[in-house]
Structures are given as C-alpha cells and as structure tokens.
Amino acid sequence: MKRYVYINDNESSHKLYCDNRISNRKYTVLNFLPKNLWEQFGRFMNQYFLLIACLQLWSLITPVNPASTWGPLIFIFAVSASKEAWDDYNRYFSDKKANEKLVWVVRQGIRKHIQAQDIHVGNIVWLRENDEVPCDLVLIGTSDPQGLCYVETSALDGETDLKTRVIPATCMGIDFELLHKIKGVIECPNPDKDIRRFDANLRLFPPFIDNDVCPLTIKNTILQSCYLRNTEWACGVAVYTGNETKLGMSRGIPEPKLTAMDAMIDKLTGAIFVFQIVVVMVLGIAGNVWKDTEARKQWYVLYPLEGPWYELLVIPLRFELLCSIMIPISIKVSLDLVKSLYAKFIDWDSEMIDYETGIPSHATNTAISEDLGQVEYIMTDKTGTLTENRMIFRRCCISGVFYGNESGDALKDTKLLNAVAVSSPDVVQFVTVMAICNTVIPIKSKTGAILYKAQSQDEDALVNAAAQLHMVYANKNANILEIRFNGSVIKYELLEILEFTSDRKRMSVVVKDCQNGKFVLLSKGADEAILPYAYDGQQTRTFIEAVEQYAQLGLRTLCLAWRELKEDEYQEWSLMFKEASSTLVDREWRIAEVCQRLERDFEVLGVTAIEDRLQDGVPETIETLRKAGINFWMLTGDKQNTAIQIALSCNFISPEPKGQLLLIDGKTEDEVCRSLERVLLTMRITSSEPKDVAFVVDGWALEIALKHYRKVFTELAILSRTAICCRVTPSQKAQLVELLKSCDYRTLAIGDGGNDVRMIQQADIGVGISGREGLQAARAADYSIGKFRFLKRLILVHGRYSYNRTAFLSQYSFYKSLVICFIQILSFWN
Numbered sequence: 076m077k078r079y080v081y082i083n084d085n086e087s088s089h090k091l092y093c094d095n096r097i098s099n100r101k102y103t104v105l106n107f108l109p110k111n112l113w114e115q116f117g118r119f120m121n122q123y124f125l126l127i128a129c130l131q132l133w134s135l136i137t138p139v140n141p142a143s144t145w146g147p148l149i150f151i152f153a154v155s156a157s158k159e160a161w162d163d164y165n166r167y168f169s170d171k172k173a174n175e176k177l178v179w180v181v182r183q184g185i186r187k188h189i190q191a192q193d194i195h196v197g198n199i200v201w202l203r204e205n206d207e208v209p210c211d212l213v214l215i216g217t218s219d220p221q222g223l224c225y226v227e228t229s230a231l232d233g234e235t236d237l238k239t240r241v242i243p244a245t246c247m248g249i250d251f252e253l254l255h256k257i258k259g260v261i262e263c264p265n266p267d268k269d270i271r272r273f274d275a276n277l278r279l280f281p282p283f284i285d286n287d288v289c290p291l292t293i294k295n296t297i298l299q300s301c302y303l304r305n306t307e308w309a310c311g312v313a314v315y316t317g318n319e320t321k322l323g324m325s326r327g328i329p330e331p332k333l334t335a336m337d338a339m340i341d342k343l344t345g346a347i348f349v350f351q352i353v354v355v356m357v358l359g360i361a362g363n364v365w366k367d368t369e370a371r372k373q374w375y376v377l378y379p380l381e382g383p384w385y386e387l388l389v390i391p392l393r394f395e396l397l398c399s400i401m402i403p404i405s406i407k408v409s410l411d412l413v414k415s416l417y418a419k420f421i422d423w424d425s426e427m428i429d430y431e432t433g434i435p436s437h438a439t440n441t442a443i444s445e446d447l448g449q450v451e452y453i454m455t456d457k458t459g460t461l462t463e464n465r466m467i468f469r470r471c472c473i474s475g476v477f478y479g480n481e482s483g484d485a486l487k488d489t490k491l492l493n494a495v496a497v498s499s500p501d502v503v504q505f506v507t508v509m510a511i512c513n514t515v516i517p518i519k520s521k522t523g524a525i526l527y528k529a530q531s532q533d534e535d536a537l538v539n540a541a542a543q544l545h546m547v548y549a550n551k552n553a554n555i556l557e558i559r560f561n562g563s564v565i566k567y568e569l570l571e572i573l574e575f576t577s578d579r580k581r582m583s584v585v586v587k588d589c590q591n592g593k594f595v596l597l598s599k600g601a602d603e604a605i606l607p608y609a610y611d612g613q614q615t616r617t618f619i620e621a622v623e624q625y626a627q628l629g630l631r632t633l634c635l636a637w638r639e640l641k642e643d644e645y646q647e648w649s650l651m652f653k654e655a656s657s658t659l660v661d662r663e664w665r666i667a668e669v670c671q672r673l674e675r676d677f678e679v680l681g682v683t684a685i686e687d688r689l690q691d692g693v694p695e696t697i698e699t700l701r702k703a704g705i706n707f708w709m710l711t712g713d714k715q716n717t718a719i720q721i722a723l724s725c726n727f728i729s730p731e732p733k734g735q736l737l738l739i740d741g742k743t744e745d746e747v748c749r750s751l752e753r754v755l756l757t758m759r760i761t762s763s764e765p766k767d768v769a770f771v772v773d774g775w776a777l778e779i780a781l782k783h784y785r786k787v788f789t790e791l792a793i794l795s796r797t798a799i800c801c802r803v804t805p806s807q808k809a810q811l812v813e814l815l816k817s818c819d820y821r822t823l824a825i826g827d828g829g830n831d832v833r834m835i836q837q838a839d840i841g842v843g844i845s846g847r848e849g850l851q852a853a854r855a856a857d858y859s860i861g862k863f864r865f866l867k868r869l870i871l872v873h874g875r876y877s878y879n880r881t882a883f884l885s886q887y888s889f890y891k892s893l894v895i896c897f898i899q900i901l902s903f904w905n
Contacts, residue, residue: 080261081197082215082279082312083181095194095210095316096174097323099166102159111156118337120344120407124148127399136392147404151411178202178209181255194313199255201310208301211320212311213261213277213291214242216254221553222247224306225516225528226297231270231322231805231830237304237528239514240297243277245289254310261291261312266319268806270298271774275314298322305518305528325805325833332839332857334446335821336410344402351398359391366390417444421858421873429861434845436865440857446840447874449821450705453866454812454834456826457711457718460844460863461725463688466532468540469630472621473681474501486543495544498561503546505680508635510541510548511556511567512584512597517548525549533631536685537599556586565590570645571652573670576663580604580716583674585645594640598674601716602682605634610676621682630684631720636677648673689724692864698726699867706796710808712830715773715801722769722799729767736799739772739780747779751787758794769797774807781810793818808834825866826852842866 078092102110115121128148131141174192179201182189186201191209194200200212208226217224222242249257263275275291296311299320303309317323333341418438421427427436438444455461468486470479473494479485494502513534518526525547529535538548549564550557558565566589575582581600588595598605602622606615618634625632648669655665697707707727711718719736721727728734737754741747754770761768770791772780777800780788792798792814800811808824812834815822824831824838827845832855835841843856844863853859858869 077262078196078265078314080263080312080314082257082259082261083184083199083255084197084258092196093317093319094192095313096192097317098170100163100170101166102163107160107163108156111159112152115152115155118333119341119348120402121152123344123348123402124404124407127396127404130392130396133392136389137396138393139396144404151404151407154411176207176209178206184256186255194316196313196316198313199257199310200313201308202297202303203308204303204306206303208297208299208303210313210317211296211298211315213263213275213296213314214240214309214311215246215257216242216249216251216311217309218307224297224309225304226301227304228298228301231298231301237516239294241294243289243291243295245277245279261314263291263314266315266321266324268321268324268804270321270325270804271802305516332440332443334443334839335449336445337442340406340410347401351395351401354398355391355394358394362390362394363387411442414444415441417873421869424868424873427860427865427868429845429865432845432861434859434861436861436869437853437859438857439854439859443840443857444873446821447823447870450823450840450870450874451820452706452708452815452822453700454708454710454808454815454822454824454838455863456828456831456834457709457713457721459827460825460831461689461693461709461721463690465688466536466631467686467688468536468683469686470625470684471505471681472618473505475617477621479684486540491544495546496561501680503560504637505635506541506544506546507558508597508599508637508680509537509544509683510546510558511569511586512582512599512635513538514572515548517550519550532687533633533685537633537683540683555589570594571649573674575600576667578667579670579674581674583670585640585673594642594645596638596640596673598636598638598677599633599683602632602634605636605677605679608675608677609636609679610638613679615679618679618682621684625682625684626720628684630686631716633683633685634679635681635683636679638675638677640673687721687724689721690863692862692867694724694726696864696867700870701726701796703871705870708798708800708811710800710803710811710834712774712802712804715771715799718799718801719771722797727797727799728769734767734769735761737768737770739770739776741776741779744779744783747776748784748787750776751780751784751791755787755791755794758791767797768795769799770795771799771801774800774802774804777803777807777811781807781814785814789814789818805830805833809837812837823870825863828852842869 116125124144125148128141128144131137131139131144174190176191177188178191178194179186180189180194181187181199181201194210199215200209202208214222214224216222224240225237226240228238246257257279259277259279261275261277263273271293273291273293273296277289277291279289296314297303297309299315299322315321315323418441421436421438421444424436428434469483470477470485471491472478473491476490478488478491482488485491491502495506513529515534515538516528518528520526525542527535527538527548529538542548545561547559548556549559551569554569556567556569558567567586568589569584569586571585573583573585579600581598581604583596583598585594585596587593602619606618609615622632622634651669651672652666655669701707709718709722709727728736735757737757739747739750739754741750758768758770800807803811808831812822812824816837816839821840822838823840823842824834825842825844826832826835827843831843831852835843835852835856840858841856843853843859845853845859845861860866860869
C-alpha cells in the first residue's frame, strides 16, 4: 500500500491522514476509572478481596463491620489509581508541550507560525538551526548551496554524531523565494517503523519541472525528534505526522508490570482460595447437618422451624468469611508500603551518585524492587551506555614501521613527528587519507579554532589526530576541501563519496588534486575489506601482524589505502555510479557492485589503532554480574566490528581460544536459515563444554529470523548466555526482550537514548542512564542511574536485599494468618 502526498495542497491530504498531534497517554478522562479498575481487578488477589468485601455487606453472615474491609480496599485502590493518574497526567503535559510548540509552515502560499499539532501531511515546514523536527519531512531546500544539511539523530539511533542529509536532485537550484510556491506529489509507502529505509518517488509539477520522476531515499528525509545542526535553515514536506511518524510507530505505552513476587502471591492466593472452598464445603455440610439434627433441639439457639430458601448458604458463607483471614488484606498494604520504603533506599543511596554530573539514582517505579534480585538476562545498549562515545588515536603502522608501541601514544612518538617534519612521502600520504577520507565538517568557532562535526567517533579521532600531525582539515567550501600542511595550503575537489556499508566494510572518496589535476581514490576500512584488494606484488604481512597486535590490545583498527585513477576511467565509472544510485530496484546491491569496480588494486598505506573509551567500572561490573549467573545481550544500532570490539573490552566474551563468536548473517531466507542451523548445531555441541560461546547477528538477518524462524532463534537464545545484535532498530530491541520474556526469563533492559525507550518499557525492569543523549530513557525507565557501573549495586545490593525481605514478609504474613485461621476454627467448635 502507498500514500500520495500532494505538496502544498491544503485540502487533498487533510481528510485522508491524521494531523500532527502526538499522544502517549494511557487513559482519557472518560475511560480512566473503568480502565484502571479493570487493570487492578485483573489480579486474582484483588478479585478475592472484592468478593470478601461484597460478602461482608450481608449482615446475616458477617461477624465484623464491613468497613474494616471496604476501607482498606478503597484506600489501596485509590492510591494505585492516583499514582496511575499522576503518571498519565505527566505524559499528557509532556505531549501538550510538544503539540503546542510553534513552527513555521506554508499555508496558501504564505509562511506563518502555527502549533506543531496543526501540521498536516503535504504542508511545507521551515526549520532553523537547532530546531527540533516536528514530523517526518522530505527535504526540498536548505541554506547550503549544495543542498546539504546536518541533523542529530540521537533520539532515533542513540548516536550523537551528526548525519548528512541532502535535498533530491530535482529540487537543486530552486530559488529560495520559490520554495513556498512549489507543487508536486510524493509517492511513498504507508507508515512503518523502519528508520533505515524510505523508498519513494517525487514528481514536481510545472513550471518547476516537467513531471520527471526523482527517486527518494532515507538520505532525503529528516525524521521527527531529530535536531537541525550547523545549517542556517532547511525546509521539507510533511509525509508522516503525529503517531504515524517512524518514531511514533516505534513508541509504546508502558503496560503495568507484574513482579515475580506478585505473580507468586497471586498463585498462592488461588491455591489458598481452592483450599478454602474445600474447607468451607466440608464445614458447611457438617454445620448444616448439625443444625438440622442438634441445633433445632436446643431452645437457646432460636433456629426457626422453617427458614428461607438460601438458609443452606448461610453457614458455608460464614465459614468463608472466617477463613478469609488466611489471605489478609493487610498483606497487600504491607507489601506496598515495604516496596515503597525499599525504593526510597535507592534514592537515598549516596554510593550511587555520579559525582561528575551530580546525578543521583532514582526509583520511578516503587512496585518492582524485589525483581531486581531475580534478573536473569540484561539487555544493554552500547553507545553512551557501556562507552563514553569518545575515541582516541593511539597507535599506527605506516609502510611497515610501528609508531606508538613504546610510549602508547603515536602522537607523542618522536619518530612519527620527525617523519612528518621532513615530509616523508609515505607518512604524508597516510596522514592525508586520515584527514580527508571522511564525511567530517570543519567549523570555525568565534575564537578562530577549528571544530569538527563527524558522523562517527572514529572519523573524529582520525581527523583530530591528523590535525595534531600538522595535516589540518581547515575548510570545506561546496566540494572544495582545504588542507593546511606545514605552512602550505593544499586543495582537493571532492567528486564522489562511496559510503560505508556493512557488506563492503569500507568507505572511500574520489578527489581531484587541484594542484596537479590528478584523480585519486582514498579508502579506509576493516582489514578484510582492504588488504585482499591490494595490488599484485604488495607485501601485506606486516599490516596483518599490526592488525592482530592491536586487536589483542582491544584497539579498533582501520586500514588506509589509496589508488591513482585515470580521468577517462573515472568518467566512465561515474556514469555507472549515477545510474545505480537512481535505480528503484535493488539499489543497494547495484551501488555495491559499481563500487567494487573502482575499489581494487589498492596501495595499502598502513593501519590505525583507536581506543574506544569505556565508562569507568564497566568490565568489572559485567564480570561480577556474570559470575552472579546473569546473562548479557548487547543490542546496538552500531556496526558489527565496533560492537565486537566493545564486547571483548567489556568482558562480554572471552578472546579465543577460550571464547568463540558465531556469526548469523544473510540477506535472504535461505541464507539466514542455513546460518541459523549452523550456529545452533555448534551451540548444541559446545553447550556441555566450558567454552564461552556467543552469537552475532545484524538487524537484517534478525528481522528474517524473528519473522520466519522464530522457533529456531528462540532455542538459540535459550542456549546462548551472550549475544551481540548489531544494526538493530528500536522495535527489534523490544522484540528481543519480548522473546526472552516469552521463555519465562526475568529481563532487565538498560540504555541512555530515545531509541532505547521501547526496549526499556518492554522489559520486566527498565533502567535508564542520564547521559549525553538526554533524559528520554531515564524518564521512561523504572530506575534511573548516572553511570552503568551503578547497575552492580542496584542489582546485587538493593535487589537481593529487597527480594529477600519482601519474600520474608509475604511468607510471614501467610503463615501468621494461617495459624490465626485454624485457631478461630478450633474456637468455633469448642
């Protein structure tokens, strides 16, 4: 199914599609009372208390004042309902603030201020620098002459690095003053959750262009909750609004969470109720028999000779009320009070305060503290959760020479500094690739210093390292890159960018040297994506040794290479590349095939080694929790190699030979099926061996596995203590949590970005980190902490303590009430 969005048409799309009002509310004013009562009475214990309270309204059978039951019952339900109402009011207030935010849109050819909730599909929305995007837009214009803009997507994928977005080719060159008059139609798919794809077409109506079809991709969109950065202005057409945006489709409403203790008490309540029925039937029959045979003969009993039709029920129901203290209503009051008190201990814990930021721990949900002591699986995000998302250039190997091995910092190695000072050709070429083979944007601050905005922390580390080695990426004007080296200025014209993909595992740029007119291909990527494509005769053994050495140190490695191109070779390839980029069928595969034609016969220059800093205490925390029998899964939107390196550094998995990584990959059902069967067979064989085995899966293969081979993947999940899931979407994170919950495992999800909210809400326990990516995860979580290392204290100290004490309290209340019940029964017979 598709939708047709008519640009700047105020009538066509208004009736067909929803407006931009977002709603995360669980209740409305009208349905709050019935819905909340339905949820509370969904528990058997509450149903039981309601039954007892109703029986006590019958004065003929009750031995106590009904207020003794109805009072606490109403009080408890009122407190629970008030808490739910307050939480829902906060959600409403947050929605109201977002819905009433003022934005610029074009209406009837005039740009005006309206509230964000009044945006409709087809409206043209104008954004200024640092504005939050109110809905999903297709870009049609920016302040950049090349049609580029930069957005921060941390609310979607958890990455704080800037992403580049570009206007469609058909909109290039349209004058700023004409953008508010533009007319056309966008053919796009119906709303979905996939934040990585947007396969659509754009046709502009005359006089702008004569109905030519222009293909659109996700690179031509900016999605809701992103922020416009380093771009003076941008405008786009609203294609998805309200809860139909990609983020809105991934967002979920938190459901009430039932702890293991509550579930156990519900089961005990059911078992005790069955026992009561048996006791009541036996005693009721005995009581009626005694009444008819003995009681009527006793003058002081005053039984009438003939009673009403329901007389047989009086004695059994009296026994039911006598036995009702076996499940005292005080147990619910006691548990709720104790849980609230234990949650306060988390808030008051001075050892869980992050003194760098001053952020304390906080328990938002006071009802699930004891579940912290029963966690079996922890599902964790990577970027900003395990790592600080700050990378540092440490070592390198250039033309067989190792730098930084002795000092641990190549940027302080005198050999490298001397080689740069004398302009050694190999070193200069290596540092040049570091400086310009990227998508980094240099920005001059008011003080004149150059700041870099990068899409990945790897690129940021490389460009900053190159600058410290005097190869300064100084400016980018349109497609002209300006490099300053040892007092001279070198200019390159950027011709093409061959973006990184998980299949190619490398990225390249084609540049033209403005001094000599030479065409050059510069590449960087994983060793398996660069070294096999070296030109015939080049020795790569030293580079392989360098990669192995750096990997053993837990450093992230990249190989750098280059190749000089002939002009006619480039021109012929450029035509094929443009054709592949505009196709609507198998576009990604076609582009990869064309890139493969150019990325060959490399001259490998060297290897870089980058340290991805973990947060303090992360490896120790994970090791301690694993020793406690807790399994870890890493769910990240990052690249596979990055995730694996972090997993090794964090003690998720052991290096070989003790540890083993099994890869699940494939783009088709058959490929994924074969891969799953191979990994599952290996898991079955090694399950009895003391070997640390984990599997790695990417988002594409995961989607196929969950859809078509869920049973096999579930068995694999049960067998594996550790998993690394890469390039996964927010909804896939939630699906994995749901999968483990369906196997009756107690799950905890921890993250720090807006893309982790769905996972946090789905888990039995959600923990949010108040980090660099905002407070969305912390606000949606049951518990919020300042750093990952506090998770150890949260689980092993507060969790174990509250579980043991709450369990003791529930058992104590049960046995105490059981004893009292039998004492009263014996008293009755006496």
